[in-house]
Amino acid sequence: MVILQVERVAMLLATIMATMMQCYVDGFTVQSNFDFAVNMRRRRRARRQRVLAAALAAVRPGHGERRLRRQPVDDPRQMRPRSLVWWEETALHADARFWKENFRMTRQSFQLLCNTLSPSLQRESSNGLAVEKVVAIALYRLSTPCDLRTIGNLFGVGRSTVCEIVQEVCKAVVSLMLEQYIVWPADDRLRQTIDCFEGKYGFPQCAGAVDGTHIPIIAPKNNPADYHNRKGQHSIILQAVVDDKLRFTDINVGWPGRVHDARWNREINGVLMPIVILGDPAYPLLPWLMKGFSEGVNFDDPKRNFNYRLSRARMVVERGFGQLKGRWRILMRRNDSALLKVPQMVSACCVLHNFCLEQNEGYDDRWDAPDNNQPINVPLNDQDVGSGVDIRNALLRYFS
Structure with a gap:
């Protein structure tokens, strides 16, 4: 009788041990599967970052290792380098026909107008721009149906700056030239x-x-x-x-x-x-x-x-x-x-x-x-x- 009870206890212990071993194995498998999925996601993210960095380096050399930051589309710092090309590289070196079409006068008359308005614009203007550029912005605004955003993009300034410049130049024209003309x-x-x-x-x-x-x-x-x-x-x-x-x-x-x-x-x-x-x-x-x-x-x-x-x-x-x-x-x-x-x-x-x-x-x-x-x-x-x-x-x- 005693021997029979000992055998039953031994079998029970063996069953418990087998169950514990199976749970351990299953838990290890689940944990391993979870770690595998996490590692796969990490590898995919790293691969996407490498592809993005390579594409960025091809477009903007020297910036491939930096993380791309999103900036507002209207940020003047983004628009200005591209915009300055029209005024500094195109308008300033254009022929008389270009000046007549865009500013309604030749370069000689434009310079005379700048010299006339210079005392007032240099005294009142707070934007730090050259008088020639300030007068050009105002003339372009008065002579074309373009909106403030487009003009700002052409001259590399903000929309509010264009609005301020137009008012400054018009005020100078009226105060200095109306009684003469x-x-x-x-x-x-x-x-x-x-x-x-x-x-x-x-x-x-x-x-x-x-x-x-x-x-x-x-x-x-x-x-x-x-x-x-x-x-x-x-x-x-x-x-x-x-x-x-x-x-x-x-x-x-x-x-x-x-x-x-x-x-x-x-x-x-x-x-x-x-x-x-x-x-x-x-x-x-x-x-x-x-x-x-x-x-x-x-x-x-x-x-x-x-x-x-x-x-x-x-x-x-x-x-x-x-x-x-x-x-x-x-x-x-x-x-x-x-x-x-x-x-x-x-x-x-x-x-x-x-x-x-x-x-x-x-x-x-x-x-x-x-x-x-x-x-x-x-x-x-x-x-x-x-x-x-x-x-x-x-x-x-x-x-x-």
């Missing part, structure tokens, strides 16, 4: 203007034509309805007087008081006639502002002839606006700058337009802007003045 003609220049209007267009005593044009803007936050025009756009109005050479002689303001100089008066058909400017039907008839006759019941041939002569002479203002917007195309599309900044940009474009004419910078017909002008409701309370009617009737008899 936008002036009412006097003395010999006034006499030449009057003679040209009479000889070329057949209209005596004329010193220019006045009209307005819309400059599209983004809808302002305050009183947006006040800037809403007939075409469903928001805009401000540029009102200007243009002479026979398509130069702007007055912008954004009323008729200068100094033009009423009696020494330029002339008697026509018994009526003492001052110097006049020509307007469209939206303007009132004043002694110094002529407009055509309305086509009514008494619209006869002499009145039709008067309207024809007036319309032919006042086309100079339409052509002036056309060349202004064709040369500085930023005026054709919506200006997203702050409302207080837009008049300064428009004034700078008018000054630069006259500057190009003074430097004999020819206008390229390929720049022509589409005719998107529309009648301007001039906010004047004055209506037809008696003396204005007398002067127009005297001109009517003179033309007949």
